[in-house]
Amino acid sequence: MTPVELFSEPFMQRALLAALFTGLAAPVIGTYLVQRRLALMGDGLGHVAVTGVAVGLLTGYSPTWTAVVVAILGAIAIEVVRERGNTNGDVALALLFYGGLAGGVLLTGLGGRRAAELQQYLFGSITTISDGDVVVTMVLAALVIVVGVGLSPQLFAVAQDPEFARVAGLRVRFYNLIVAVLAAVTVTVAMRTVGLLLVSALMVVPVATSQQLTRSFRATLVAAMALGTLASVGGLVISAFASYQATVAPGPTIVLLSLAGFVITWPLGVWLRHRARLRRPFADEAPDEHTVSDHDHDHGPGCGHVAVPHDDHVDYVHDGHRHAPHGTHYDEH
């Protein structure tokens, strides 16, 4: 089969659509989770959703819908524990991790299903996605994007500083619940694409990558959405081409491509922050005494020395000294 034929196959087009919407939606909610320092919440919900899938397999209902319901219940449970227990959100997540996974495996066994059936939900199977599942994925992803982007001023304020938001008259509990429910929906949406065990990567890694280079929240959100889309569609295409040579699963390819983006931008971010630190203006006042520096280098724009604003002039950092131009010579500052 040629690549053109492969990509015109209906199953491949369904997969591309699912990848596009998942990649766009997952980082939206991931940004709010990272902002609350709850980056692992996606993982916790993913594990809870395993139980949901197993309930579906056991009862014969669509595993997508049972996973949505169980994940939302799990998200609300995490939110309640977080609100009541002040700082122990991570313990609550851990409890749900284990409970969700153990419950899922147990229920699958009880239902007489083979572990292989659960596996396609654990690690994703985007190429076997059905017409109905694509529609559900698109609708739920669109819901996440519309709410997550539309309510971004409110969600940002609540995650940034809940107490301030409450005194500003925002219904903090309501917005927290929205984030929790959207996170649960996102987990189920991404379940078919990358699998429940890798869901969180698609939510968190693009955010981690984009914040290496951004300074504002809005830029982080938009860049994360772009990176998420690039990773999920790109990963699918790469795995499709690679499948001529070997068995390459799309889910892990998407996650690894996303991680590769982080590995590339991380040193860049480190360098940018280092540079910004070097160039931050010196806050102290210029010294009163007048110490002349004795050397014949001409400092100026592009002279190779770091130029740092200081009061009303510029200091040049030279061998650990700060040289300030003064007439025809330099002062030590």
Place this chain on the structure above:
Amino acid sequence: MPVIEVQDGAVAISGRPVLRGIDLCVGRGEFVALMGANGSGKSTLVRALTGLRPLSRGAITLFGTPLEDFHEWHRIGFVPQRSGAASGVPASVREVVSSGRLTRRRLLRPLGATDRRAIDDAIELVGLGDRARDGVSTLSGGQQQRVLIARALAADPELFFLDEPTAGVDLPNQKVLTDALASLKERGATIVLVAHELGPLAALVERAVVMRDGRVAYDGEPIPDHAVHEPWLGEAHGHHHHARHESAHEHDHAPHVRSPLEGRP
């Protein structure tokens, strides 16, 4: 009509009485400093006044409206006690200050011209005009505190609550803060400020309320920082007080949580 009125206010945290017998009346345009040792209840009082802590007894009215029916939150500016303005994701100074404008914005509407002007003015007033586009996490602690004050300013409130705005802030930054608060005072805003030590703010304070062990121990003319801890303070009110200073087992009143479902706030 007083801006703030507390009658026989009491607050209990996890069943433990923290504030009791609070009677307080603050008029329009007053600049009040709430002072006292750690754990004396001054922050708890501000949290009760802003509705973050429910009263276990008594009543609070803001602008003549009982607190439970009060919805005009745009008239209140709040600067919570925080170590910084940064969170897990980068945010620019402008974005943080913009969130202070939410009280005056309706859902799903973009920022209007008035909103933008108010946000710019607030950033300008705290002297961060040239840093508006920078990430808050790149700012110093004192500058971050100024960002939080600008956020409270953005909604043009009439009544300000500031919880320890100068804690851990160096002197030059304290002076900028003082200038910002002075211009608020000129505009006729009412300011209630929690402070451990007043520093440069002392020049603005018109009235000091000293808390001790959850009661108001002194209410009147401003007093020097060191006098807050004098044992004689509050004797005039007839209460019996020991000259008790902070001891090692005293915490702030936040309950200490040991398991996920324990310690409901």
